[in-house]
Amino acid sequence: MSSYESIIFISREVLIYQIPPLRSSRGYCASEWDVDKPLWRGRLRVLEVADDAAATRVRCELRLEDNNSGELFASAPYLLTGKGVEQVTDSSRFFVMRVVDGDRHAYLGMGFMERSEAFDFNIALQDFKRHANPSAEIIPGSGPQKKEEVKDYSLKEGQTITISLGKGTRRRRSPNTTSENAGSNPGALPFLPPPPSAQEVKDQFRTVAHATEDNDDFGDFVS
Template identity: 50%
Template sequence: MDQLGEEIESVLYIAREVMVYQVPPLSTSSGHKAADWNVESFLWKGRMRVLEIGERCELRLEDANSGELFAQVRYARPWTQVEPVLDSSRYFVLRVEGDGGKKATIGMGFLERGDAFDFQVALQSFARRSSTPNQSQDPSAPLKPSAPPKDYSLKEGQTFTIKLPGRETKKPSSNPGPTSEGGSSGGLFALPPPPPPGRKR
C-alpha cells in the first residue's frame, strides 16, 4: 500500500497484459459487440491496475515496464464507466478520462476469461462496499435493525401456566381430610368429616 496524503492506496486487481481497441460508433441501441472491432489489431497493449484510493476506485492502464499512464478510468456510481460487450466475456468498453477532463470510449480485452472474471469480481466487491453505509463515517446515523425486536416480557396483570407431564397441580381443599383411597392426597374428591362422638345416625 502507498500512502497518498491522508488516503491509502490499495491494489484490488492487476492484469499483466490487456489490449486496447478503437471502438466504432454503436450500430444498435442494445450495446457494444467485440465482433464490430478489429480484435486482431489493437491500439495499445500493457498493464492494468484496479486501485482503491480512499473512497474512490480507479482503473489505470500503464506501460508494463515504465509505469507510464496511458489512460485512466474513475469507477463510481452509477457504475457505467465499465460495460461488458454483448458477445464475449473477455472484452469491455471503458469510458476513460484524459487531460483537461476530456473523455473518450475505448475497448479493452483480456487474453483469458479467468482474468476478465477476476476483474469483474474486483469491481463488484468495491461497488458492494461503497453501497453499504459505514457507521464509522457517520456516527450520528442510527443503526437500522433488519427487524424490530419482539417483546416477550409479561405485562402488568398477565399470567401464564406451564404444564409439566406428571406434575399436575392440585387445588388445596379448604377442609382437608382423608380421600376415597384412604390417603391424604391423590384422590379425586374429599370425604365429609366423621360425625361428632356420642351421636349415631
C-alpha cells in the same frame, strides 16, 4: 489532502482497441472491432482510492500503464452506479471503458487474454461496490426490526359479508345476528341446524320402539 491507494485487481497484459461509435441501444459488440490490431497493450491496475485517512470517501480507478516504465497511458474512473465500465454483449473477455483526460473523455475497448482474468476483473468491481456502499446490503439481524402489525379480520357485531349466488346478491348474516333480525331481512340466508349424531338417531329409534312394541310387529327387530 493525502490519499491512500489499494490494488484490488491487476492484469499484466490487456489489449486496448479503438472502437466505432455505439450503433445500437443493445450495447457494444466486440465482433465489430478489429481485434487483431490492438491500439495498445500493457498492464491494467484497478485501484481503490481513499481521499482521506478516515476513508470516508472511497473511489475506484482503472489505470492502464506501460509494463516496463510504469508510464500512464490512460485512466478511467469507475462509479458506484457501474458507469465507466461496460461489458460487450457478445463476449465475456471484452469490455468498454470510459477514459478521462481532464474535461475530455473517450471510449476504448479492452480485452483480456484469458476468460478467468475477465471474470476476476468483474468480481473485483463488484467487491468494490459492496465495500464502498455497505448500506446497499441487507444484513439479517442488523438494526431495529419493525414488528409486523397483526390485523383482526373477524366479523364484528352487526357486520355482514356480501356474497354472490347466481344472478342475485344475497347477504350472509354474521354469527351475532338474532333470528328476529333475520326475519326482518327476507334476503338473509337461514342457518341450517347441524345433522343429528349417530347416538341421537339410535335414541330416537329406541323411543319409537318402546312406544310401539305392544302394537307393532316390527318392534322385535329393534336392538
